Amino acid sequence: MAIIEVNDLYKEYKINQKKEGVLGAIGNIFYPRYISKVAVNKINFSIEEGEAVGYIGANGAGKSTTIKMLTGILTPTSGRVLVNGNIPYKHRVKNNSIIGAVFGQRTQMWWDLPPIETYKLIQKIYDVPKKQFDENLSTFTELLDLKELIKIPVRQLSLGQKMRCEIAAAFIHDPKIVYLDEPTIGLDIMVKDKIRNFIKNINKKRSVTVILTTHDLQDIEEVCKRVIIIDNGQVVYDGKIEEIKNSLGKYRTVHFQVKNCSNNLDNVLDTQKEYLFEVSKSPYDIQVKFDRQKITASEVMNIISPYCDIMDLTIQEPSIESIVRDLYRKQVDNNDFIKENAGNCKY
Amino acid sequence: MILLKKMLAIANINIKVILVYVSAVWANVFVNILQVVILYYIWMAVYGGQTQLHGISKSQIVTYVIISRIIFINGIVSWGINQWISDIIKDGQISIEMLRPIDFQLMTYARRIGVLVFSMILYGVPVIVVSKILFGISLPATFNSGVLFIISFLLAMTINFLVEFFIGLIGFYTTNGWGLQVFKEALLSFLSGALIPIAFFPGWIRQIADFLPFKDIVYTPITIYLGNTSGEQAIKSLLFQFMWVVVLLLCTRIFYTTAIKKVTVQGG
Ligand SMILES: Nc1ncnc2c1ncn2[C@@H]1O[C@H](COP(=O)(O)OP(=O)(O)OP(=O)(O)O)[C@@H](O)[C@H]1O
Numbered sequence: 102m103a104i105i106e107v108n109d110l111y112k113e114y115k116i117n118q119k120k121e122g123v124l125g126a127i128g129n130i131f132y133p134r135y136i137s138k139v140a141v142n143k144i145n146f147s148i149e150e151g152e153a154v155g156y157i158g159a160n161g162a163g164k165s166t167t168i169k170m171l172t173g174i175l176t177p178t179s180g181r182v183l184v185n186g187n188i189p190y191k192h193r194v195k196n197n198s199i200i201g202a203v204f205g206q207r208t209q210m211w212w213d214l215p216p217i218e219t220y221k222l223i224q225k226i227y228d229v230p231k232k233q234f235d236e237n238l239s240t241f242t243e244l245l246d247l248k249e250l251i252k253i254p255v256r257q258l259s260l261g262q263k264m265r266c267e268i269a270a271a272f273i274h275d276p277k278i279v280y281l282d283e284p285t286i287g288l289d290i291m292v293k294d295k296i297r298n299f300i301k302n303i304n305k306k307r308s309v310t311v312i313l314t315t316h317d318l319q320d321i322e323e324v325c326k327r328v329i330i331i332d333n334g335q336v337v338y339d340g341k342i343e344e345i346k347n348s349l350g351k352y353r354t355v356h357f358q359v360k361n362c363s364n365n366l367d368n369v370l371d372t373q374k375e376y377l378f379e380v381s382k383s384p385y386d387i388q389v390k391f392d393r394q395k396i397t398a399s400e401v402m403n404i405i406s407p408y409c410d411i412m413d414l415t416i417q418e419p420s421i422e423s424i425v426r427d428l429y430r431k432q433v434d435n436n437d438f439i440k441e442n443a444g445n446c447k448y
Numbered sequence: 449m450i451l452l453k454k455m456l457a458i459a460n461i462n463i464k465v466i467l468v469y470v471s472a473v474w475a476n477v478f479v480n481i482l483q484v485v486i487l488y489y490i491w492m493a494v495y496g497g498q499t500q501l502h503g504i505s506k507s508q509i510v511t512y513v514i515i516s517r518i519i520f521i522n523g524i525v526s527w528g529i530n531q532w533i534s535d536i537i538k539d540g541q542i543s544i545e546m547l548r549p550i551d552f553q554l555m556t557y558a559r560r561i562g563v564l565v566f567s568m569i570l571y572g573v574p575v576i577v578v579s580k581i582l583f584g585i586s587l588p589a590t591f592n593s594g595v596l597f598i599i600s601f602l603l604a605m606t607i608n609f610l611v612e613f614f615i616g617l618i619g620f621y622t623t624n625g626w627g628l629q630v631f632k633e634a635l636l637s638f639l640s641g642a643l644i645p646i647a648f649f650p651g652w653i654r655q656i657a658d659f660l661p662f663k664d665i666v667y668t669p670i671t672i673y674l675g676n677t678s679g680e681q682a683i684k685s686l687l688f689q690f691m692w693v694v695v696l697l698l699c700t701r702i703f704y705t706t707a708i709k710k711v712t713v714q715g716g
Pocket residue numbers: 114115116138139140158159160161162163164165166167714715716
């Protein structure tokens with residue numbers, strides 16, 4: 102049986118519509134008026150033990166709401182979640198003892214104390230054998246480079262240092278499942294890299310089930326084999342990450358900063374329509390989207406350089422938002438797309 | 449056993465937080481002693497030539513003042529769990545605390561009792577030593593009084609915790625945690641007997657105070673210590689305290705189940 106089973110999971114927030122003024126405030130007490138907001142709309146998936154799953158979608162898509170229901174913080178409005186056979190919001194203590202979690206903007210560590218104190222607490226409250234705890238601590242210290250950090254009070258740590266310690270805290274009791282809600286938010290490349298490698302490593306070696314939400318596609322590419330994309334509270338894709346990358350993530354956008362463009366450029370770009378789309382142009386700036394399976398970035402440059410002085414260029418990977426948008430376009434173009442890909446999620 | 453180990457670990461880490469701010473110890477002890485001195489002179493004036501008022505002797509009232517101040521300062525005024533609960537509700541940290549592998553109320557209980565016992569030793573011992581030198585403080589009336597006092601004291605601190613927990617839960621419905629703290633202090637400093645022993649209360653106020661659980665936080669354990677409540681009467685007091693623990697436990701459980709829905713259903 103899958104370690105996580107989600108059936109028709111649905112969550113609706115009720116937001117109190119506050120009326121203005123004193124009369125309004127009194128009115129609120131007697132006739133509170135609610136509007137409801139569907140955050141998660143009947144989603145289904147199941148996750149096997151040891152999987153690493155990327156859970157992505159635009160801002161407000163419903164990722165955090167889902168994670169909160171999986172951890173038991175939120176009660177579903179309807180539908181069912183089973184985690185290791187338990188209903189998280191009912192069998193709270195039982196469920197808590199087999200999971201670890203990181204919420205990007207929060208910390209589970211004691212703010213005034215060094216991280217090691219929180220780790221020691223975790224050892225006791227999760228009843229981790231001392232030997233196993235010491236082993237984990239030394240492994241994690243090395244992998245995440247924590248040696249200096251774990252003795253400094255948490256409030257004196259930088260964001261990246263804190264997050265490295267936080268990640269260790271989420272894994273140190275050998276949980277079966279770890280939920281990571283935007284663990285790399287606001288971190289630089291080096292720290293992101295460390296964290297990704299760590300998660301990948303632990304997921305592989307200890308077959309800890311990992312569920313990761315992020316806005317950085319690279320997090321997913323490096324850590325997860327499977328990705329679930331959610332939009333407007335609904336699963337729009339569930340399958341292998343390669344397929345997404347091949348079918349949708351194959352586009353790149355190049356920004357050129359240019360000078361002295363000749364008038365011929367327009368005509369030239371026109372003739373290359375097949376390879377270059379969504380061209381936008383101003384006297385100092387050209388933006389071109391291309392399919393990297395059909396044409397390389399240097400070829401794009403070769404097309405443009407005879408007609409302009411290129412001062413600078415940047416290449417952009419597709420963002421999660423644009424992938425979700427493209428998914429929708431495809432869905433409209435071809436209704437079978439989703440069904441076809443939905444098939445992929447049954448491993 | 450495992451549960452006890454968990455609770456000790458939680459008590460332990462929160463005690464360490466107090467040690468971070470330990471530089472405040474002397475200020476705290478000083479204020480505490482100052483209050484004892486002031487109250488001492490007030491009570492001496494109240495007693496005047498009399499050696500006994502409402503069944504409490506002049507020397508007993510000194511001991512009463514010292515012990516009640518220590519309970520008041522460490523148990524009622526500061527480090528209240530209600531403040532912490534209000535804070536974590538306000539800033540949303542409660543969702544993290546809900547993920548710990550122990551019941552939320554047990555966790556807060558361990559936290560509170562640990563901090564309370566520790567700070568009573570840290571702040572209380574110097575106060576007792578200084579007061580002993582200045583005014584003298586009497587030992588428990590008898591050995592039995594001492595033993596019963598310890599039981600009564602633990603029940604008292606549990607009642608104090610449950611009252612704080614209840615007030616903390618009100619934080620789910622208002623963001624004014626500070627106001628709740630002030631309210632709690634005002635209510636408890638009077639009705640617990642921390643300011644004036646309940647025996648001094650006039651007629652109907654005394655009847656109300658006698659009925660409520662608040663007197664069991666300060667007045668009941670100290671009168672047992674002094675030997676003014678003893679034998680069968682003392683056992684009755686303990687049972688009464690225990691009954692309040694059960695009642696308050698039930699109330700807070702029900703309230704908690706309702707209040708936490710604000711987080712689990714409405715999303716904070
Ligand atoms: N406590 C709440 N009360 C009311 N509405 C909420 C609450 N929390 C979230 N929502 C709404 O539910 C929807 C989903 O929010 P959620 O936080 O799950 O999105 P998300 O995918 O995590 O977004 P992000 O990438 O910005 O973190 C949003 O429209 C949001 O406004």
